[in-house]
Amino acid sequence: MAVLELLHVSKIYGKGHTEVTALKPIRFSADKGELIAVIGPSGSGKSTFLTIAGGLQKPTGGSVFINGRDLTRLNEKKRALIRLREIGFILQSSHLVPYLTVDNQFRLLDRVKKRNMNKDEREKLLSDLGIRKLKKKYPADLSGGEKQRVAIAKALYTNPSLLLADEPTASLDSGRAFEVMSILSHETKEKNKATIVVTHDNRLIHYCDKVYTIVDGELTPLSGTDSADAET
Amino acid sequence: MFLAWNEIKSAKLRFSLIVGVLTLMSYLVFLLSGLANGMATLNREAVDQWRASAIILSQDASSSLAQSTVTLHDASGISGKQTAEIAQILATIRKSGTNHKESAVIMGVQKGQFIAPKVTEGRMFNRVNETVVADSLKANGLKLGDQLSISSSAQKLMIVGFTHNAEFNLSPVVYTSIAAVQKIKYGSADLSGKGLIGGIVVRDPNVDRIKVGSKLQVIPIESFIENIPGYTPEKITFEFMIYFLFVIVCVTIGIFLYVLTIHKTSIFGILKAQGISSGFLIRSVIAQTFLLAVFGVLAGFLFTVITGFFLPAAAPITLNYPILVFYGCIFILVAMIGSLFSVQTIVRIDPLKAIGG
Numbered sequence: 001m002a003v004l005e006l007l008h009v010s011k012i013y014g015k016g017h018t019e020v021t022a023l024k025p026i027r028f029s030a031d032k033g034e035l036i037a038v039i040g041p042s043g044s045g046k047s048t049f050l051t052i053a054g055g056l057q058k059p060t061g062g063s064v065f066i067n068g069r070d071l072t073r074l075n076e077k078k079r080a081l082i083r084l085r086e087i088g089f090i091l092q093s094s095h096l097v098p099y100l101t102v103d104n105q106f107r108l109l110d111r112v113k114k115r116n117m118n119k120d121e122r123e124k125l126l127s128d129l130g131i132r133k134l135k136k137k138y139p140a141d142l143s144g145g146e147k148q149r150v151a152i153a154k155a156l157y158t159n160p161s162l163l164l165a166d167e168p169t170a171s172l173d174s175g176r177a178f179e180v181m182s183i184l185s186h187e188t189k190e191k192n193k194a195t196i197v198v199t200h201d202n203r204l205i206h207y208c209d210k211v212y213t214i215v216d217g218e219l220t221p222l223s224g225t226d227s228a229d230a231e232t
Numbered sequence: 233m234f235l236a237w238n239e240i241k242s243a244k245l246r247f248s249l250i251v252g253v254l255t256l257m258s259y260l261v262f263l264l265s266g267l268a269n270g271m272a273t274l275n276r277e278a279v280d281q282w283r284a285s286a287i288i289l290s291q292d293a294s295s296s297l298a299q300s301t302v303t304l305h306d307a308s309g310i311s312g313k314q315t316a317e318i319a320q321i322l323a324t325i326r327k328s329g330t331n332h333k334e335s336a337v338i339m340g341v342q343k344g345q346f347i348a349p350k351v352t353e354g355r356m357f358n359r360v361n362e363t364v365v366a367d368s369l370k371a372n373g374l375k376l377g378d379q380l381s382i383s384s385s386a387q388k389l390m391i392v393g394f395t396h397n398a399e400f401n402l403s404p405v406v407y408t409s410i411a412a413v414q415k416i417k418y419g420s421a422d423l424s425g426k427g428l429i430g431g432i433v434v435r436d437p438n439v440d441r442i443k444v445g446s447k448l449q450v451i452p453i454e455s456f457i458e459n460i461p462g463y464t465p466e467k468i469t470f471e472f473m474i475y476f477l478f479v480i481v482c483v484t485i486g487i488f489l490y491v492l493t494i495h496k497t498s499i500f501g502i503l504k505a506q507g508i509s510s511g512f513l514i515r516s517v518i519a520q521t522f523l524l525a526v527f528g529v530l531a532g533f534l535f536t537v538i539t540g541f542f543l544p545a546a547a548p549i550t551l552n553y554p555i556l557v558f559y560g561c562i563f564i565l566v567a568m569i570g571s572l573f574s575v576q577t578i579v580r581i582d583p584l585k586a587i588g589g
């Protein structure tokens with residue numbers, strides 16, 4: 001069973017004159033162990049796609065299945081629970097709680113959800129991301145890239161089955177960006193997650209198993225990039 | 233509690249200001265309650281000492297002992313477990329040889345009856361010109377052996393003893409014999425059946441069973457106290473002020489937390505996007521209010537206790553700690569109710585807007 005499946009999903013913002021078709025009816029699925037890239041220019045509907053996939057908004061038409069459950073039939077309370085248990089978000093803008101130290105960002109997650117990473121796994125993740133020394137710091141004292149890496153660690157920490165990342169490498173230098181991608185790729189394989197990365201950076205697609213392009217709300221698989229190198 | 237506490241720690245200045253405001257307000261509540269309590273005590277403590285169930289006054293006296301006249305003959309006809317005759321007159325007393333005047337309540341009682349004062353210093357009065365007075369008068373320089381002149385009377389009274397907790401209607405009580413009060417009031421004593429007193433104090437659990445003639449009325453002691461001139465209006469005024477302060481606390485903390493919540497909309501939105509429930513966020517706001525209110529109340533309580541130590545004896549503030557604890561709890565509760573103003577705002581936060589991607 002696919003971790004994420006979108007059936008005939010479309011999204012239209014506004015009505016009448018102001019109507020914008022942000023997503024044309026699409027079919028999309030992501031399986032366990034798949035790292036998928038969605039590439040498109042600004043305003044093409046990438047964030048719309050990702051927020052619908054993550055149950056943050058309802059599509060105008062179609063159904064969104066996460067591990068077999070149709071999100072469009074659930075109320076916000078139940079969708080929130082699914083987000084908490086199944087989905088890890090890495091968002092375009094850094095999303096740390098300003099008054100919690102890096103360490104406490106993780107403790108907060110321990111308070112709202114069970115079966116997060118254990119201490120060893122977390123320490124390893126933090127050192128892989130190069131943020132182990134930052135544990136006592138507040139977000140305000142971190143650089144943009146450090147914040148982004150903490151956000152990535154947070155998303156992975158809850159052991160989600162679906163990882164949704166909106167421009168996760170936007171504020172990183174290319175060395176770090178590649179490192180982050182290899183961590184995402186590694187986590188995806190090892191923990192059998194489905195990971196979707198929205199980006200406009202073509203260099204990152206080497207790490208991905210599948211690549212889609214999105215232009216004016218139209219999602220199309222990029223042929224010939226069913227990369228064999230990730231298979232090995 | 234986790235989010236709440238960490239936020240307080242990271243923005244100490246902001247939250248100390250809120251705690252500061254709560255401290256001042258709880259201090260005011262505590263002092264007002266102390267003042268209300270103190271004024272009530274000064275009005276009624278002499279009566280409370282009697283531990284009486286009712287008082288019997290003449291029908292025309294409208295609950296006022298000073299206006300009531302009962303003959304000793306009528307008084308002797310009262311049934312009831314324990315009864316005690318009382319005569320009362322309001323007067324201005326003056327220590328002989330000085331000009332210092334003080335208004336006082338002169339109460340004539342029978343030695344040995346249950347309303348006779350418990351002497352805490354000196355001895356009980358034996359003769360008509362002797363008196364046991366409230367020890368609060370010591371603050372005015374009165375001591376054993378002093379002679380008191382009474383306004384509009386040639387009768388003088390010598391202080392032979394002091395008694396504790398003897399204030400009535402905001403004045404100190406001067407206890408003496410019934411004969412002495414009659415002399416002051418009517419010029420001569422008359423202890424025969426025709427002699428006049430003010431009323432009869434009754435200690436009897438079954439007050440309803442007491443039968444009196446048509447000229448007399450049985451007044452339960454609590455309603456007698458409520459009719460002490462000024463007592464009830466003062467009490468209502470203080471209560472109103474305290475209740476109103478609670479409303480102010482509720483609204484103030486409500487506004488503070490509402491502003492803080494608005495300020496945190498994007499953070500809360502992001503947490504909601506991650507799947508953290510509104511309930512968790514609401515609990516954290518309420519927990520935060522609880523912490524702030526507890527700090528405020530504890531600090532206010534501390535200041536109140538310190539104030540209590542430095543209070544001059546004349547200040548009519550009596551701190552009743554169980555009542556303060558009770559008001560402290562109400563204070564915290566009311567503050568938490570104030571924080572509920574933010575509930576709707578938190579529920580309405582749209583996680584999608586917060587992440588703005």
Ligand SMILES: Nc1ncnc2c1ncn2[C@@H]1O[C@H](COP(=O)(O)OP(=O)(O)OP(=O)(O)O)[C@@H](O)[C@H]1O
Binds near residue numbers: 020044045589
């Ligand atoms: N809430 C909204 N109301 C109306 N139109 C919207 C709304 N959100 C997005 N749109 C429109 O939908 C289209 C897709 O927006 P979306 O945010 O998905 O783009 P994007 O690919 O994420 O762009 P970027 O790379 O700049 O983040 C855009 O034309 C945008 O103007």
Ligand SMILES: [Mg+2]
Binds near residue numbers: 048092166
């Ligand atoms: Mg976007």
